Amino acid sequence: MLRGFWRQDSPGGGGRAGIDEDPLRAHMQLERFGVIVTRGEKWRAHQDYETIFQSALDAIDQRFSLVPEGFVSMPTTIVDEPGCPEVDYETEPFLLARTCVTNAQYQKFVDSGAYEDLEIWPESIWPHLIGFQDLTGKAGPRFWRGGRHDPSRSDHPVVGICSYEAATYAAWAGFRLPTEAEWQMAASWRIRTSAHVFRRYPWGDSHDPRRCNTWASGKGGTVPVGAHTEGAAPNGVLQLIGNVWEWTSSDFEVTDEKGRPVVGDMLLKSIRGGAFDTYFSCQATSHFRTGLACLARPHNVGFRCVLDAGRRGN
Amino acid sequence: MGWMQAEPNDPQLRCMICDALNTVDVVVCSECSAPMALVHDSVTQGRAPQIVSVLGDSNVGKTVYLGFLLDMLSQRANEFEAIPKGAYSVDMQQNVVASMTQRTFPAKTAMEPDRWHWAYYQARKAGGRRSKWYDLVMPDLAGESLAAEIANPATYKVIRSLLGKSAGSMLLVDAALAANGATRPDFFALKMMSYIDSLFQTKRDAKVQTPIAIVLCKADHCPESFDDTRRFVQGSLNRLWNLCESRFATVEYFACSSVGSLAYATGADDDGLEFARPIPLHTSLQGILEPFEWLISRI
8 A cells, every 4th residue: 555655756666667467476586585485375376386486496595505503602892802791692594695685686676666665664764765865866775876776786785775775675585684693603604513613704714805805805896796705604605704794683782891882873783794995804704793873874885685494495 | 405404514403394403313303393203214215205294173083094094005005105214104003003903093192293193104106107206204283283373373383384394285174073064174174274375375366286185084974975075065165165266276175984883882981970982893994095196196
């Protein structure tokens, strides 16, 4: 009922040209694979259900990797030094996208009219939704123009989106954002074994600017999400370190060294991994914690999706 | 080289900042408190360095900007090559890097000139036709001292001498404050540029030729200043814009930021007073090198 109520003149609004009228096919076309495999039951009577369901499963298998159960320790103070207070989290197995969401993938979200569909956004964010514009005033990521991404950057991570846009995209596609603990588990690969191995970086313990895109790599901007395969985690997940910071679903809650709360001008969400302009290598690691205003839409923060392991293919 | 040694066989050295004569064994100039190590090093180099002054109001971020700039240069960013002359030149960047990795801002620069950090670097852009070396002296001036000198010229002789001899300047302006409608950044910048204008005493219809980079700091707080810096200055720093248009021949506008995310530790101090201590959660450098690159291509 709410569709079309919000800014009908927006590009993407009513801009569903080229999208299949058949809902199940449209979901496949828009790469809402998570919706198909987790909520596909309602289309069981569809003549192509089995084929489309299998295709969605195959896409998830290609694009996601299993992160086994594990545990992480996170400092609770702003000063992360040996001996500082920490809290431990156990993490369940989950499927993590091997790459961040690209501009091309996010374009499908914009083209579907998602920015005009209030129902998919948290009600608390409705007053801000009108501000989620690109450089030309159209709905979409901050650095796009005319509701479109730069075609030369189709395979780069989408940036210029706030935490709500990231979370809403993930939910729209049938996924979710990783929690901060899950992200750290995926990057540090800390599996409960007799060794309790903890990786400072997905590839090992030494910073290597050739394995990731940070300031020291000298690229000066984002690179395609498939680059730096040499920096992959053991399960093939790429670019957990560098290229873009990644939004998580967790609030960023820490204290200073004297236990006083650290707050921002607005709610801070946890971001992880560092970006192409992260200057200090110690801030682009599997365990470095930082936060960003939940409504910030910077040039160096993207996101990747998660699917609970138990939900794939059920 | 005459400005270095007063007379042949004269053991006195002339301060490169204020031209005062000093005995060779003094640490800082007796007149302006500039470190005499600068003179000793330039004598060793056999050439006079050029002065690049970094100006701005208190708390605008001059020390952080300059520290990161020097650190980036010494890491050969953008194919720059920079070599510190004298260990004292490294102090400022080390101080900034150490502080920011610990998520604290460096301590405020003291008002006393003998406690300022001075950096003396040789820098060049590698390769190409413009690969000449620049000998640069870049002091970290205290904002309060600048304000005092602007308000009462000749309060800080060293500042007057420095700006009079600067081959180029970078004027840092708080873009976040300006975007919030505060007039202080505009007025401070206006005063600073007016001061520089008066230093050169050009004729009414002649413009100051010294290149000046207007650098909008903390621009991550107002992304529109990155999108169109000139438009932002015209809109939010209109007094500064108008003066630059009227009186300065070589001005360019830049936006930069160094703090990726800012938070505050809140609570009460040991005396029970409420406070909010700013904490740079992480560092993301944007636009630091561009003003410098533009400036040295014009000096």
